[in-house]
Amino acid sequence: MSIQPISRSSTYTANRDWLASLHGTDQTETITLDLSKFTAGTHYAASTDPVQPYSRFLSGVPVGRITATGLYGLWNKANTDGTQLFAGVVFAEAYFAPGQTRVPAALLWHGVVHAAKVPGGPLNPADVTLSPTSAQIRFV
Secondary structure, three states: OOOOOOOOOOOOOOOOOOEOOOOOOOOOEEEEEEHHHOOEOOOEEOOOOOOOOOEEEOOOOEEEEOOOOOOEEEOOOOOOOOOOOOOEEEOOOEEEOOOOOEEEEEEEOEEEEOHHHOOOOOOOHHHOOOOOOOOEEEEO
């Protein structure tokens, strides 16, 4: 019996249509996403490929920090768990393994974003409550 290594590659193009300027992209922060707070097909692309099982969290998703855990969930102005405060958007696509519930990601907290091109639907800038600890994002 012999073992024959097999190599396979895939190419993905990051969709950053939501990014209006490179301003602030050199100052991202590392965060951990709570995957249970997001929707497959809208906020992340779940892999169906048995050879390459890693799923892909999309860039541009607006997030807020969950007060109880320190993890980040989908930003929603109606929530009361801390995610009602806009922390920023996920800057780069993040890959994660099957069964993973926490995903490390880069947070764009300072920059310029096309509100109409945010994944999951347009973001209404008027819904963002500004505070001294919220993101410094300008929406166009």
